[in-house]
Amino acid sequence: MIFPFVWQTVTSLKSPGEIFRVPPSIFPDELYIQNYKDVFTAGVPFHWYLRNSVIVAGLTTLICLIVGSFASYVLARFKFRGQALFLGLLLAVAMFPQVAIISPLFLFFRDIGLLNTYPGLILPYTTFALPLTIWILTSFFRELPVDLEDAALIDGCSPFQSFYRIIVPLAAPGMVTTAILVFIFAWNEFLFALIFNTANHMRTVTVGITMFPGLHEVPWGTIFAASTIITLPLVLMVLLLQKRIVQGLTAGSVKG
Amino acid sequence: MKSRSYLPYYFIAPAAIIIFGIALYPILHTFYISLHQINLKFPDLGMSFIWFENYIRLFRDVRAMGALLNTVFFTVSTVALELVFGMIIALLMDRALRFRGILRATVLIPWAMPTVVAAMLWRWMYNDQSGIINAMLVATGITSEYMQFLAEPVLAWTAVIVTEVWKTTPFMALLLLAGLQVIPREVYEASAIDGASKVRTFFTITLPLIRPVLLVALLFRTLDAFRVFDVIFVMTGGGPGNATESLSLYTYKTMFGALDFGYGSALSILTFACVVIISVFYIKFIGTKTR
Numbered sequence: 369m370i371f372p373f374v375w376q377t378v379t380s381l382k383s384p385g386e387i388f389r390v391p392p393s394i395f396p397d398e399l400y401i402q403n404y405k406d407v408f409t410a411g412v413p414f415h416w417y418l419r420n421s422v423i424v425a426g427l428t429t430l431i432c433l434i435v436g437s438f439a440s441y442v443l444a445r446f447k448f449r450g451q452a453l454f455l456g457l458l459l460a461v462a463m464f465p466q467v468a469i470i471s472p473l474f475l476f477f478r479d480i481g482l483l484n485t486y487p488g489l490i491l492p493y494t495t496f497a498l499p500l501t502i503w504i505l506t507s508f509f510r511e512l513p514v515d516l517e518d519a520a521l522i523d524g525c526s527p528f529q530s531f532y533r534i535i536v537p538l539a540a541p542g543m544v545t546t547a548i549l550v551f552i553f554a555w556n557e558f559l560f561a562l563i564f565n566t567a568n569h570m571r572t573v574t575v576g577i578t579m580f581p582g583l584h585e586v587p588w589g590t591i592f593a594a595s596t597i598i599t600l601p602l603v604l605m606v607l608l609l610q611k612r613i614v615q616g617l618t619a620g621s622v623k624g
Numbered sequence: 625m626k627s628r629s630y631l632p633y634y635f636i637a638p639a640a641i642i643i644f645g646i647a648l649y650p651i652l653h654t655f656y657i658s659l660h661q662i663n664l665k666f667p668d669l670g671m672s673f674i675w676f677e678n679y680i681r682l683f684r685d686v687r688a689m690g691a692l693l694n695t696v697f698f699t700v701s702t703v704a705l706e707l708v709f710g711m712i713i714a715l716l717m718d719r720a721l722r723f724r725g726i727l728r729a730t731v732l733i734p735w736a737m738p739t740v741v742a743a744m745l746w747r748w749m750y751n752d753q754s755g756i757i758n759a760m761l762v763a764t765g766i767t768s769e770y771m772q773f774l775a776e777p778v779l780a781w782t783a784v785i786v787t788e789v790w791k792t793t794p795f796m797a798l799l800l801l802a803g804l805q806v807i808p809r810e811v812y813e814a815s816a817i818d819g820a821s822k823v824r825t826f827f828t829i830t831l832p833l834i835r836p837v838l839l840v841a842l843l844f845r846t847l848d849a850f851r852v853f854d855v856i857f858v859m860t861g862g863g864p865g866n867a868t869e870s871l872s873l874y875t876y877k878t879m880f881g882a883l884d885f886g887y888g889s890a891l892s893i894l895t896f897a898c899v900v901i902i903s904v905f906y907i908k909f910i911g912t913k914t915r
Binding site (some may be wrong): 370372373375376386388389390391392435436437438441442444446448450452454456457458460461462463464465466467468469471472473474475476491492494495496498502527550552555558559563564573574575577578583588591592595597599602603605606607610611613614617618 | 631632634635636638639642643644646647648649653654656657659716723728729730731732733734735737738739740741742744746748749753754755756759762763790794796798799801802818843844847850851853854858859871872874876879880884886888889890893895896899903
């Protein structure tokens with residue numbers, strides 16, 4: 369399963385001559401670090417791509433957590449009219465093919481000047497990450513004891529105060545889990561990024577790695593050095609927080 | 625807690641507004657655009673209402689119908705393979721207590737990788753001259769010469785499907801594992817005492833018990849596979865010819881290559897309609913059989 373990932377790293381450390389050797393060598397003759405330098409100097413502003421991805425994925429995560437935790441709190445604690453409708457809405461968005469809305473969103477974003485901006489990506493990313501956010505957070509909030517909030521209400525807290533003073537801090541582990549999943553989703557997204565942010569300085573990393581120009585051959589060494597750079601943070605997250613990630617991924621589905 | 629106040633509505637309002645504004649309203653607007661002739665190459669012509677002409681064109685368009693068939697083929701084959709491999713991995717992880725952590729980390733790496741990166745990587749591994757896959761196939765004597773994987777329709781399909789299955793089987797495996805773990809051990813013990821074979825136990829006990837989780841996992845994977853874009857865009861670009869072109873990719877090319885937004889929107893609606901049909905089918909299935 370992880371061989372391709374290992375192979376990516378190996379290839380990223382081979383010199384251009386060695387990369388095209390037949391049959392391919394399993395270990396690089398020498399560790400060719402130049403590929404990693406080329407990522408930032410070979411005519412592609414990769415540091416911009418990285419910055420854009422960090423900003424877009426980071427803000428998407430933040431907004432999803434704020435908006436999502438409000439909705440999840442009432443879903444976990446209250447029964448209200450329209451609840452089923454709202455849950456149906458979430459399910460619908462989770463199933464939604466992104467390609468079905470690119471034409472109106474493109475025209476709309478073009479008309480109000482949101483193409484090649486951060487909000488132009490953050491808005492759709494937030495929309496498509498919200499169902500997952502709300503499902504995971506709701507399942508976490510449900511596990512928290514109600515007594516604490518009741519006590520807070522009796523002590524004179526408003527529902528809003530009891531929410532952000534008691535629930536939010538207690539649900540911190542759930543927030544972390546959700547944040548990782550949303551971040552990975554936003555970091556990896558390709559279609560919207562390809563369509564909405566076409567200006568070079570506004571591209572994200574996923575679109576960026578398809579942009580490395582080749583003089584004669586595709587510059588595989590540089591591409592895989594870049595791939596390794598953008599995959600590494602995700603792999604570290606996975607190794608350190610695997611239990612949480614699995615917990616989050618399966619939170620919504622096991623109960624059906 | 626029962627609330628008589630408007631509090632819940634204030635709390636869900638931001639999420640509801642975002643979802644309505646960026647997903648629900650736009651889908652109606654896509655339908656509206658699909659009833660028009662609008663090409664961004666000729667902005668002066670504007671939009672003219674042409675009823676269902678784009679849809680009539682769609683059903684006569686060999687390329688669109690080919691893309692639809694390709695997408696269905698891709699969805700059915702990848703989801704079926706993921707189900708089999710995902711189930712095997714999930715059963716292994718359920719038994720292997722000591723190595724579960726390592727297995728889980730191994731499985732999560734393909735899941736966490738950006739699809740574009742995975743597709744680039746596999747495209748390189750399938751390379752017709754320096755690709756490791758060709759080297760291994762020749763070294764083990766399975767093939768006698770290097771093959772042009774991405775230049776031949778059947779081979780290109782195989783390459784794309786293998787990549788997708790590698791990337792998405794982990795999701796399936798983890799969901800199925802979560803389903804397996806809620807089955808009480810006593811059930812297996814009882815079945816072993818009754819003398820049931822492992823295969824029989826799997827089909828008569830395990831499978832019915834994880835059925836709800838299984839259907840949810842299948843639903844999400846099916847819908848996800850149906851909107852496939854990244855893998856094909858990077859690996860084959862829809863080629864050779866249009867042999868591996870998916871609906872999403874054709875839609876993208878129509879809108880941002882030919883700038884034909886009217887027809888592109890009709891293609892979008894076709895994808896959307898298929899997704900609705902798939903969802904209704906699954907939800908009926910989940911609803912009726914689990915009771």
